[in-house]
Amino acid sequence: MSLLGFYDVKKMVILALLFAAGTVLYILESLYFPVFLIPGIKLGITNIVTLILVVFFSWRDCVFNAMARTIVGSLVTGSFFTPAFLFSLSGALVSTIIMLIMYKFFYGKFSLVGISVAGAVSHNATQLFLAEALFIKHWGIILQAPILILAAVMTGAINGVIANLFAERAISIPEFENSLSAKVNLRRFDERF
């Protein structure tokens, strides 16, 4: 069995497109959107792509895509193997896993907005914990948590709404139903509420 035969080509192309979109959003966000003065707060628009992946693809594809996006994005922005890269990677990994679990077990109870907020908060919590454990070594950094939670709730809700809009439209695109995981997940998406 060849490597390409193992993979469905349409699925691969869609994953590559989503990876490209995620990378572009990552670069845009880290280079051109320094909107907030408080360190640690950003829009997290890359999370939209992760949410779309969580809805339509398997956990393997999600995690791999998120990792690859962070690595390539940090290569472009020049933060590869800096502490910022460490924060980025661990935050992306943990939030992706949290959102996968929430979607798999609690979708229907939580909407995509709730899942997105959970992802954003876990992203921030991971980074705060890492900063405390590795760099600051002082519990006082937890005072930043309320601000981060507040910001995560707002930006997470916005991203969740956008991802929901995308998912509702993408359901009618046959290419998204091509993979096995997509079929299972889409049925779940249709059965909601």
Add this chain to the structure above:
Amino acid sequence: MLLTRYDKTFICILLILALLIFIGGLTALGSNKRGNEVVILVNGREAERYSLNLKNPKMIRVKGMLGESLIEIANGKARMLFSPCPNHNCMARGWIDKPGDIIVCVPNRVVVKVVGNGAENKIDVFNG
């Protein structure tokens, strides 16, 4: 409706958590300000180490490069009482009591610093 009941509960719990951390953190930060030990370095090496919570005031004589420095510990604070250096900048620093506070006397090569419960702020600013 996009938001479910669970979403709303979840978001409310998060906001309440944020408020609790804010209040708890502020009160804890207000009460736990003092360090508990003072370390005296001469020529970069640790020479003396005393608890800050002594019952009676204590004078410590330390032999530096120029002569003897006199360090006072009283009421959970420490200061450079006298130093043989020319400018007496170290004496002008006054009392120190917070973890990370430091008195440096460059001519006499004497450093007095307060350490907390092993949790010192090693980095001033972090820019990633």
